[in-house]
Amino acid sequence: METEQLYEAYQPLLFSLAYRILGSVMDAEDIVQDVFISLNNIEDLQSIENMKAYLCKMATNRSIDKLRSAAYKRNVYVGMWLPEPLVEESDEPSESFAMKESLSTAYLLLLQQLSEVERIVFILREVFSYEYEEIASIVDKSSVNCRKIFQRARKSILDKPRQSTLSTKKMAAYVEKFVSSLQCGDAQGMLEVLKTDAILKADGGGKVTTAIHPIYSADRIIRLFFGIAQRLTEAYTVDFKMVNGMPGVIVTINNKITYVLSFAFEDEKISNIYMVGNPEKLMHLKVKI
Known part of the structure; x- marks a missing residue:
C-alpha cells in the first residue's frame, strides 16, 4: 500500500494508542504525523512484514520519548493534571462502549499510575485485545514477560471505576x-x-x-x-x-x-x-x- 492508504488504514489506531498513553490530543496528533513522515522516507515498504506492529512500535517509541520529556513539566504542574479533552464532532456512537470507557477521563487518570511500559502493554492488551506475541514485538520484550507486565499492571489499578449500568x-x-x-x-x-x-x-x-x-x-x-x-x-x-x-x-x-x-x-x-x-x-x- 502507498503511504496515503496506510494513513487512512492506521491513523485512527495510532492516534487512539498515542492519546491513551499521553492524554494529550495535540501530542498524539503530532506523533501520528511524525510516524507517517518517517514512513514516507522508507524506500521499500514491502520489506516490512507486519505493518501494523511496525507502526505501533514507532508510535509507542515516540510516545515514550514524549512522556520522558514531559515528566519534569508534570512534576511542576500547578494544581491537578487532567488529560486534554477529546470532543467528538458527532453524537453518533463511533466505538463500542468498552472502547469509549477506555477513553474516559477517569480511565486515563488510572493509566497515569502505571509506568511507561506497563501503560503500553496494558493498553494494547486490555483496550485493543492484542495477543502477547504482538505486544512483545512492539515493546521488545518476550511474550512471557509481557504477560507478567500486564498482570502486574492490572493488579496495580485497584480502584478501577465500576462500569456504570446507565445507558x-x-x-x-x-x-x-x-x-x-x-x-x-x-x-x-x-x-x-x-x-x-x-x-x-x-x-x-x-x-x-x-x-x-x-x-x-x-x-x-x-x-x-x-x-x-x-x-x-x-x-x-x-x-x-x-x-x-x-x-x-x-x-x-x-x-x-x-x-x-x-x-x-x-x-x-x-x-x-x-x-x-x-x-x-x-x-x-x-x-x-
Whole structure:
C-alpha cells in the first residue's frame, strides 16, 4: 500500500494508542504525523512484514520519548493534571462502549499510575485485545514477560471505576439536568443527580483560577458551581457533546471555549466531575459559529 492508504488504514489506531498513553490530543496528533513522515522516507515498504506492529512500535517509541520529556513539566504542574479533552464532532456512537470507557477521563487518570511500559502493554492488551506475541514485538520484550507486565499492571489499578449500568442516553439526561438546575439556581435538582460523596477535579494549569485541590461532597461542589455562575457576567453558551466517550459539556464565553467538563457515573448518579480550563489544553478545540 502507498503511504496515503496506510494513513487512512492506521491513523485512527495510532492516534487512539498515542492519546491513551499521553492524554494529550495535540501530542498524539503530532506523533501520528511524525510516524507517517518517517514512513514516507522508507524506500521499500514491502520489506516490512507486519505493518501494523511496525507502526505501533514507532508510535509507542515516540510516545515514550514524549512522556520522558514531559515528566519534569508534570512534576511542576500547578494544581491537578487532567488529560486534554477529546470532543467528538458527532453524537453518533463511533466505538463500542468498552472502547469509549477506555477513553474516559477517569480511565486515563488510572493509566497515569502505571509506568511507561506497563501503560503500553496494558493498553494494547486490555483496550485493543492484542495477543502477547504482538505486544512483545512492539515493546521488545518476550511474550512471557509481557504477560507478567500486564498482570502486574492490572493488579496495580485497584480502584478501577465500576462500569456504570446507565445507558449513554440516561447519562446525558443526568448531565443536562445538572446544568439546567445550575442555571436555574436549583440546588435540589443538582443533588438529585450527584452522589453525596461526589468529587470535582479541576485543571487550570496555573493559567486560570480553579480549585487546585479536589472538591469533595455534593454540597461543596454545588456551592462552588453557584459561585462560578454568579461571577459569570459575560455572554456564554453551553453545548452538550460527547467528551472522552461520555456525555459532557463545553462552555464558551465570548466565542472562546473556556471550560470542558466530563463526568463519571456510579450507582446511577454522577460520581466525578472533571473540569478542564487550562487554555493550552483547549487550543485544539474550535468554536462553531
